[in-house]
Amino acid sequence: DIQMTQSPSSLSASLGDRVTITCRASQTIYTYLDWYQQQVGEAPKLLIYAASNLQSGVPSRFGGSGSGTDFTLTITSLQPEDFATYYCQQSYSAPQTFGQGTRLEIK
């Protein structure tokens, strides 16, 4: 199985801050990497697909980059609704593993 490791596991930030979450794969996954946001009690929501493509309807303050084994999700100018848990997932090979999640909290 491909292991996905996110860092940090939790993060405190303030409104208006820029934050970066990292996801590392245990082997190359090219750009088969997606990012999700999950609010408490809700289903995950797709933010970024194929490493850097913004899903329709997602604000442009969200951005993704990377290829191979190292990927980043960047959120510029944090808004109140951005405080949530974020997951990466590789879809290169089964099982399509998720990272352990990064909880973004208000400082």
Next chain:
Amino acid sequence: QVQLHESGPGLVKPSETLALTCTVSGGSISGYYWSWVRQAPGKGLEWIGQIYYSGSPKYNPSLGNRVTISVDTSKNHLSLKLTSVTAADTAVYYCARAFRGLDYWGQGILVTVSS
């Protein structure tokens, strides 16, 4: 607008079979891959498996041979069966469409394994 809705028992006894249905509305199940994902209470997301509308399922080896995913295009729904459940299978179960990421999700259904 595509919508997915999971349904099935919210309580299953240990050693019995968990059976869920995901009904797709607002779009066709044909032409797409479909996934099941679960989330144990307070934990992260776990990929259960995926199936193309015409078949060829793939499963998470961590579930052994306990899991079966199937599609019924005539009813526009997919199904999940998990046999010999234990308390470790207690989770919210989600179905999702797999197209450029998991782009549409159901609201999830909590299944508790308990006697």
